[in-house]
Amino acid sequence: MRSITSIKDYHIALQNGHTTCVAAVSHFIAAIQEKAHLNAFIEVFEHDALAQAATLDAHIADGKPLLPLHGVVVGIKDVICYKGHRVTAASKMLAGFESVYSATAVERLIAAGAIIIGRQNCDEFAMGSSSEHSAYGKVLNAADEARVPGGSSGGSAVAVQANLCMVSLGSDTGGSVRQPADFCGIVGVKPSYGRVSRYGLIAYASSFDQIGVFAHYINDAALVLATIAGPDGKDSTALQTHLPQGIHHTTPHRPMRLAYLKEALEHEGLDRNIKAAFEQLFQQLKAAGHTVTAVDFPLLTQMVPTYYVLTTAEASSNLSRYDGVKFGFAANEVTQLNDLYIQSRTAGFGKEVKRRIMLGNFVLSSGYYDAYFSKAQQVRRLLQQQTRNILASYDAIISPTVPGPAWRFGEKSTNPTAMFLADIFTVHANLVGAPAMSIPAFQHDFGMPFGIQVLSSEGAEATMFEVAHELARLVKPGLSIN
Numbered sequence: 001m002r003s004i005t006s007i008k009d010y011h012i013a014l015q016n017g018h019t020t021c022v023a024a025v026s027h028f029i030a031a032i033q034e035k036a037h038l039n040a041f042i043e044v045f046e047h048d049a050l051a052q053a054a055t056l057d058a059h060i061a062d063g064k065p066l067l068p069l070h071g072v073v074v075g076i077k078d079v080i081c082y083k084g085h086r087v088t089a090a091s092k093m094l095a096g097f098e099s100v101y102s103a104t105a106v107e108r109l110i111a112a113g114a115i116i117i118g119r120q121n122c123d124e125f126a127m128g129s130s131s132e133h134s135a136y137g138k139v140l141n142a143a144d145e146a147r148v149p150g151g152s153s154g155g156s157a158v159a160v161q162a163n164l165c166m167v168s169l170g171s172d173t174g175g176s177v178r179q180p181a182d183f184c185g186i187v188g189v190k191p192s193y194g195r196v197s198r199y200g201l202i203a204y205a206s207s208f209d210q211i212g213v214f215a216h217y218i219n220d221a222a223l224v225l226a227t228i229a230g231p232d233g234k235d236s237t238a239l240q241t242h243l244p245q246g247i248h249h250t251t252p253h254r255p256m257r258l259a260y261l262k263e264a265l266e267h268e269g270l271d272r273n274i275k276a277a278f279e280q281l282f283q284q285l286k287a288a289g290h291t292v293t294a295v296d297f298p299l300l301t302q303m304v305p306t307y308y309v310l311t312t313a314e315a316s317s318n319l320s321r322y323d324g325v326k327f328g329f330a331a332n333e334v335t336q337l338n339d340l341y342i343q344s345r346t347a348g349f350g351k352e353v354k355r356r357i358m359l360g361n362f363v364l365s366s367g368y369y370d371a372y373f374s375k376a377q378q379v380r381r382l383l384q385q386q387t388r389n390i391l392a393s394y395d396a397i398i399s400p401t402v403p404g405p406a407w408r409f410g411e412k413s414t415n416p417t418a419m420f421l422a423d424i425f426t427v428h429a430n431l432v433g434a435p436a437m438s439i440p441a442f443q444h445d446f447g448m449p450f451g452i453q454v455l456s457s458e459g460a461e462a463t464m465f466e467v468a469h470e471l472a473r474l475v476k477p478g479l480s481i482n
Contacts, residue, residue, distance in 0.1 A: 007166065007220045011066055021053035021060075021071035021115065028073050028117055032164045038140045040158040042078055044118040045085060049073070052115045059113075067113030069227055074109055075165040077156045078119045079126050080211065081200040082106050089202045090134040091124045093322050093329045093348035103200020104235070105169060105211050105228040112227045117165055121155030124350045125319065126171050126204045128152045129179060129422050132413060133352040141183060143448060147406040150180030153214070157184040160214045167224050168214040173204050174307050175401075175426025177212035178438040178453060182401035185440040185449030187479070189213045189221045192458050193433035194239040196225070197232035203318040205311035206237075208430040218439065218472060218480050222248035222465050244462045256290040256470055259394040261297040264425060271404040274450055277442045278400060281452070284474050295390050295397075302379050304420055307427040309363050309376035315353075316360025322348060355416065384432045391434075391457040396467040399425050401438040401453040405446075425453060435461045439468050441475045 005013070013019045029049070032041055056071050076082060079089050081099035088094040106116065123133040131139035131154025139154040141147045142162040149158045153170030157180035160168050170177045172190035181188025190212040198209055211228065215221035226247050232238040260282070265275060282292045324330040324344025331343035349357070363372035390397060402422055412419045429436035436455040443449055452471055456464035472479035 006217050007069070007072055007223060010072070010166070011070060014060060014066065014071060021056040022050060024071055024073055025049045025053040025115060025117065028165055031162075032118070035142070035162050035164060038142055038145075038158055038162055039121055039137055040139055040155040040162065040164055041075065041118045042088070042090070042121050042136050042155070043086060045116060048085075049115050049117045056113060056115070068223065069109060070113035072114045072167065073117050073165045074114045074224075075118055075120045075156060075159045075168040076106065076116060077122050077126075077153050077168070077170045079122065079171050079202040079204075080106060080169055081202070082116055082119070085119065087119065087202065088135070089125045090122045090136055091348065091350065091353070092135045095135070095329060097327065099200075101200065103211075104197035104232045106200065108228045108230075109169075109224075114227075120153075120159055120168060122170075123152035123154070124353050125202070125315075126152040126173055126176055127315070127352050127356050129175070129419050130407075130409075130412070131155065131180070132409065133350055135350065138409065141406055143185060144406070147408050147448065148183065150183035150402075150406065152176040153212075154180050156214050157181055157186060157188065160184070160186050160216060166215075167220055169228075170212050170214060171201055171204070172210050172212040172430065173208045173311060174430050175423045177214065178401050178426050178436060179423065181214060181438045182440075182449070182451045183406035185451070187215045187218055187221045187437065187439055189225055189437040190429055190435065191225060191229060191461055192239065192435045193430075194235075194237045195229050195243070195435070195459075195461065197230075197235040197238045199232060199234035205314035206318060207314060208307075208311055210430070218465065218468050219248045221437070225461070239459065241459065247462050247465060253470060253473065256285070256396070256467055257394045258285060258290055258292050258467070259295045259390055259397050260292065260399055261300060261397065262294040263297050263300040264399050265294070267300070267403060267424070269403045269421060269424070270400065271444075273444050274400050274404065274442075277450075281441075281475065288474060290470075293394070297386065297390075299379065299383055299386060300424070303383065303427050303431060304424050306376045306379045306383070307423070307431055308359070308420055309372050310380065312356045312360035313364050313373050314360070316357045316364065319349075319353070319357055324348070380431055383428070387428070387432045387434065388457070395456065395463050397455045398467070398471070399453050399455070401425060401451050405444045405448040405450050429455050433458050435459075435464050437464060437468055439472060439476070439479060441471070
């Protein structure tokens with residue numbers, strides 16, 4: 001493969017005999033080795049991927065029609081289970097652990113003809129915004145190796161950015177697909193809560209987590225999402241409705257009704273370059289016949305604290321299973337049960353994970369439960385109501401994905417609060433269960449990319465993609481390739 005193409009163009013090349021699945025896999029294995037210093041992949045499933053590619057090539061040789069994702073080379077974040085392969089959540093706590101089953105999303109990818117090429121680096125247990133918190137070391141941004149790639153799905157984003165695979169699966173609890181997509185200049189999609197089964201996804205915060213997609217093109221992301229989405233009896237929270245047929249095809253242009261949060265554009269932490277780009281974007285949209293309206297959203301500043309109260313509470317519960325007894329890392333030479341718990345969790349978890357477990361235990365403690373956890377649940381409900389009220393009149397809410405471009409390594413490492421505030425625009429979708437995506441659109445003065453976030457009503461992925469295509473038509477036409 002001489003260059004990275006869309007899935008559609010790749011399939012045309014396969015049908016015309018211009019390439020093979022084995023050639024594609026070999027190409028990406030070589031690319032991963034060449035760019036190993038980026039640290040995007042923890043492990044490459046070279047033997048399995050090549051064997052799977054050979055089987056798919058035989059399928060074509062037999063004259064059978066291509067599968068929906070025939071030969072598409074996919075990487076998966078190291079929190080998504082793949083039977084017979086290791087999955088560690090980038091943590092010492094699960095070092096060497098091999099999954100005994102596959103996530104529903106992985107099963108659906110393979111059934112559609114996709115090839116899983118490897119597992120990708122991330123912040124430990126998906127907790128972080130910079131991909132600096134991994135037991136395997138930090139991930140480098142291919143656009144500027146001195147800057148973070150975003151997190152927690154940084155390896156999955158960089159793998160697509162650096163052309164080490166065609167698409168990736170990540171997980172998004174508060175922006176962990178969209179924020180690294182923004183920093184790396186690619187497409188990142190978080191579907192509605194429950195749109196993709198969470199079966200086989202290592203839990204961080206169960207009422208927030210969703211598997212998402214990274215791709216170069218909007219239609220490729222939509223095709224992968226359509227493949228992995230749908231009801232699943234193994235996940236009681238999975239939506240029982242299906243995505244509309246043809247969601248991955250470009251939709252015709254029509255006038256859009258778009259809102260933006262006035263408080264977001266006026267936020268003191270918003271980079272000046274980004275603000276100017278969005279003011280110009282709004283004028284472009286209006287000139288193209290779309291309605292663009294500023295709406296009040298006074299709860300904007302409450303979103304980050306609400307998110308971190310609730311997610312750390314859920315994380316402290318979810319991660320209690322890693323106690324050194326049933327599975328995972330266990331401390332040696334311990335005689336007392338309490339010492340086993342303490343020493344196993346002290347040595348097995350990294351600093352950021354420990355911080356969030358302690359925060360979660362604090363907000364759930366008897367003296368503070370009502371003041372923090374209960375209050376945050378109430379604010380979450382208000383956020384859902386306000387968002388639904390806005391989207392009853394508009395197709396989508398558009399905003400910057402992140403208030404600033406990718407920062408340099410170490411720049412926010414000693415200030416967790418500053419790191420948390422980088423999620424101010426992305427946590428919105430997870431708090432209310434809505435679909436949201438980031439599309440690359442702009443370039444900062446110093447060359448780093450930044451994008452546009454599109455957030456639509458719960459279950460309205462079709463509208464979200466339609467808006468994204470129209471935005472791309474105005475600012476980056478090649479993004480909507482069919």
